[in-house]
Amino acid sequence: MESIALKGTGKTPTVNFNAEEGLIEIKGRSIPENSIEFYKPLVDWLDKYAATPASKTTVKIQLEYFNTSSSKCILDVFKKLEAVQRSTESVLINWYYEEDDEDMLEAGEDYQSILKIPFKMIEIIDEDN
């Protein structure tokens, strides 16, 4: 399967999906007006990946900002990963949030409460402070 590598913009995140390595990474800002347009190819890719997943899938979500329009799309991404988890039982979602960003931690917990996939909440400590 071909990988997806997208460079982030002011409104859309950096994306690295690598089927061979079982790496799913979304990082940066996700605040486009039309999130469905951006996420559809990613969800389609995951749909295919779910058919023949790697033995272990590592998911890294490190978002600085995301809008409510993206929140549903990110849930769609996770739902595809939930299917992978059902068949392999080896998916871990690493949810990164910046120090003191309680809203982002809470957003991760929202997904955790809806999904049947293990989450690991990881606080990023800014060493400049």
Next chain:
Amino acid sequence: MEFDINVWYDEQIKGNVIFSYKGDISSNVIDQVLNTIEHQLHVIDEKPGVSKKLYNISVEAIQNLFHHVDLTPGNTAENGGKFIIFVIRKLETGYLLSTGNFIKNNRIKVLRDRIDQINFLSTEELKELYRIILGNEEFSEKGGGGLGIIDIAKRTGNKLNYSFNPMKNDYCFFCLEAVVT
């Protein structure tokens, strides 16, 4: 007497204004508005936590306007401008975000009920409502599923102020205020 938008706008831009916009909304305008707000918060050296909250709320508020505002009275879909007002003022503690836009009178009831419901709920209940809607499949084609305004209320932790001001024909001017502390 008809509500005077210009008088209302002049009231909004009194005091310590860190950002104001009055005009039509488009995707490009959203980019400019958000970039300017982010820059201004950096210039006044606001704490990262507060900056982040205010930026997040600004994203939701302006994208809500973009998706849901009605065409300015007299305009058609072809030449259609969608007029909005967007102002952020610094208060003694925190910030006041004010928005204004035209909506048709037949949409007042749904919107008023929605905001009243949100204002009635505690922070914990709002979080619960947010999770229920997020986990629910029923999202609108605009993608938001009505989460935007809940997200704003949840992040501010304060009640939303609003008014529906009668205009000509079947329109009113909807003003919404959120205090970010």
